[in-house]
Amino acid sequence: MIILLLYTSIFIAGFFLVRFGVKRLMQTRADFTSLKTVTFGDESAVRPDRWASVISVVTIFLLWGAFTGSKWAPIHAPAPFIGDTELTYTLEAPDGSTDDATITLRVHKFGEDPAAPEVELGTGFAKNDAEIVSAGRTKTVLFDKNDDAKRRDGAKVVAIDGQPITIGESVSFAEGSVSLTDKGAIQITPSGGMQMEPIWLPPPEKVVSRFMEISTKGYQGFNLWEHLGYSLFRVIVGFLLGAIVGIPLGYAMGLSNWFRGWFDPIVEFMRPVPPLALIPLVIIWAGIGEVGKIILLFLAALWIMAIAARAGVSGVNITKVHAAYSLGASKFQLMRHVIVPNSLPEIFTGARVAMGVCWGTVVAAELVAAEKGAGMMIMVASRFQLTDIVIMGIILIGIIGYGIDILMRIAEKTLVPWKGRS
Secondary structure, three states, X not given: OHHHXXXXXXXXXXXXXXXXXXXXXXXXXXXXXXXXXOOOOOHHHOOOOHHHHHHHHHHHHHHHHHOXXXXXXXXXXXXXXXXXXXXXXXXXXXXXXXXXXXXXXXXXXXXXXXXXXXXXXXXXXXXXXXXXXXXXXXXXXXXXXXXXXXXXXXXXXXXXXXXXXXXXXXXXXXXXXXXXXXXXXXXXXXXXOOOOOOOOOOXXXXXXXXHHHHHHHXXXXXXXXXXXXXXXXXXXXXXXXXXXXXXXXXHHHHHOHHHHHHHHHHHHHHOOOOHHHHHHHHHHHHOXXXXXXXXXXXXXXXXXXXXXHHHHHHOOOHHHHHHHHHOOOOHHHHHHHHHHHXXXXXXXXXXXXXXXXXXXXXXXXXXXXXXXXHHHHHHHHHHOOOHHHHHHHHHHXXXXXXXXXXXXXXXXXXXXXXXXXX
């Protein structure tokens, strides 16, 4: 919640800073979009604000570093308490007499195994104790294991550092909080701060270090580029097969009543079925090898490309069709010069969606059964709680997916320059 509030605050502050500060100091842009008199509601006039993109990425990095204690971040959220601390409990014996004893607590970083501090027991019926606990964890102290007055005989803790306490209540001490269990034992929770432990979210430098290591030494018998290359190969092959079958099917459904009636129930039935739901069936049919994964990706892309092609044909302006016929165009000429060019924008939009679905599907398929691939790398790392490898894999998957989408946009802009023009 705190991270979300910080992110929202930075978003709002960045908006006003760029809108009313930075942009006023820069020269006014002079291009086609800037000459438009109406921009609100016109999608063609909306362009990504590069300042907003830069601030967004930097903000995510800073928040990541701040809440993981990264050495690369200039600011840090409050860290969990590490070190030795003490608290005094007051033990009341069955006869009503009281005695004080001290618990010395050594709080260490996650993954370390330090020795417990040495303390003297003391001379009263309440004896001093020494315990160790990992930062952010709760330690239950059976204080009476060395006391002369036992809980089973009616002894109980009545105060912590002079603060009265009963079962179910919590009191604070210098470096955390203390409560009593329903059995009367002492539960100590050191101050956890606001930073996340590396096992949950490692700092950026650890992820980069792991990236360099796997790039050179590999992981699970294959280097990083082989893992990513196999995943990308599967996606490209599955997508191309889906496009080769799906686009003609979509054209046929858009141009023929018979094809539309025959295939429409099948396409509309399969379209909402998640590709991941087909994994068990594909494994039964084709096994866990490459063929099964490519079939799954083919099915993921097929229905999307068919619907995109059908929508492209259905969206052709009828006046253009009438104009072509009035000029004596044949059906082949109509198809080549009118229907195909006007349907390409929809097909490219469907291709971008299908490629994104295929990329997400292949990673999920590799999570189930694969010897190599980005998903397999993440799955194996998660079993051993190697969160840095998991985060690295997620980042690389996102970067590659984003790169694929950029290439698709460039191809669309190059091959379909008439998109958006009537």
